Amino acid sequence: MAKRDIGASFVNGVPELLILRLLVGQEMYGYEIVAAIRDQSRESLVFGEGVIYPVLHALEHDGALKAHRKTVNGRSRVYYRLTAAGERRLGDLTATWSKVNQAVQGILQGGTQHAKAV
Amino acid sequence: MAKRDIGASFVNGVPELLILRLLVGQEMYGYEIVAAIRDQSRESLVFGEGVIYPVLHALEHDGALKAHRKTVNGRSRVYYRLTAAGERRLGDLTATWSKVNQAVQGILQGGTQHAKAV
DNA sequence: TATTATACCTAGCGACTCGAGGTATGGAGC
DNA sequence: GCTCCATACCTCGAGTCGCTAGGTATAATA
Numbered sequence: 075m076a077k078r079d080i081g082a083s084f085v086n087g088v089p090e091l092l093i094l095r096l097l098v099g100q101e102m103y104g105y106e107i108v109a110a111i112r113d114q115s116r117e118s119l120v121f122g123e124g125v126i127y128p129v130l131h132a133l134e135h136d137g138a139l140k141a142h143r144k145t146v147n148g149r150s151r152v153y154y155r156l157t158a159a160g161e162r163r164l165g166d167l168t169a170t171w172s173k174v175n176q177a178v179q180g181i182l183q184g185g186t187q188h189a190k191a192v
Numbered sequence: 193m194a195k196r197d198i199g200a201s202f203v204n205g206v207p208e209l210l211i212l213r214l215l216v217g218q219e220m221y222g223y224e225i226v227a228a229i230r231d232q233s234r235e236s237l238v239f240g241e242g243v244i245y246p247v248l249h250a251l252e253h254d255g256a257l258k259a260h261r262k263t264v265n266g267r268s269r270v271y272y273r274l275t276a277a278g279e280r281r282l283g284d285l286t287a288t289w290s291k292v293n294q295a296v297q298g299i300l301q302g303g304t305q306h307a308k309a310v
Numbered sequence: 311t312a313t314t315a316t317a318c319c320t321a322g323c324g325a326c327t328c329g330a331g332g333t334a335t336g337g338a339g340c
Numbered sequence: 341g342c343t344c345c346a347t348a349c350c351t352c353g354a355g356t357c358g359c360t361a362g363g364t365a366t367a368a369t370a
Binding site: 084085086087088091092095096111114115116118119168170171173174175176177178180181182184 | 201202203204205206209210213214216229232233234236237286288289291292293294295296298299300302
């Protein structure tokens with residue numbers, strides 16, 4: 075059954091986009107990224123570790139990220155850094171997001187094309 | 193096989209939102225909605241009938257839409273109209289979309305090089 | 311020593327989209 | 341009259357992604 079009951083998260087592909095963006099100009103590790111998305115979006119976007127880690131691994135596997143372990147305060151962390159491919163990917167995803175966003179806004183605000191009287 | 197060679201569509205839940213929005217103040221039928229989304233988004237968003245029809249059926253089942261058959265030029269069409277519940281749903285989804293959108297924009301533009309706390 | 315916070319990871323399920331296919335009718339062209 | 345295309349409906353299977361819920365391990369705190 076279509077359990078299409080609210081849930082509708084509009085979220086598809088967003089974790090990847092945000093991860094790439096957060097890594098511009100700085101290294102971060104998984105746990106930190108989870109917290110950063112939660113905090114910087116003021117709880118609007120909360121992706122669990124079960125979402126973030128697999129995406130990180132896939133991005134690394136695809137060559138968009140480079141990983142290296144570092145031990146800080148006796149804690150082992152896996153830091154990620156953007157590669158050139160990752161920057162390209164970020165550009166592509168940002169462009170796609172922008173396009174989709176504009177298209178949706180256009181229809182939501184309607185009226186522009188040939189809206190009928192409401 | 194690339195496990196996760198992501199196509200990143202940013203599309204999740206968008207068809208439902210757009211359908212509800214298009215039906216504000218006017219009745220439409222499925223085939224027409226498919227074309228309307230394609231045209232009004234200038235091909236940025238192209239959802240096939242295989243996407244739209246199931247959503248229409250689910251929305252009707254949930255009481256967000258009312259359907260009635262009408263024959264025009266010998267063609268049988270199923271017209272959909274928003275119910276009060278549908279308008280409420282539209283309001284909810286629009287709010288969610290707006291929130292997600294703002295959160296994503298915030299991180300994308302964020303002068304985030306320095307901060308965890310906003 | 312027990313609990314909590316940090317930090318990593320995976321598996322299984324469910325939900326959503328896409329593409330391909332299937333039915334039926336009206337109109338245009340030959 | 342017959343064929344082909346556009347209209348108009350519908351469904352199924354595959355693939356992907358996100359979510360929940362687990363599981364491991366160590367450091368700090370109570």
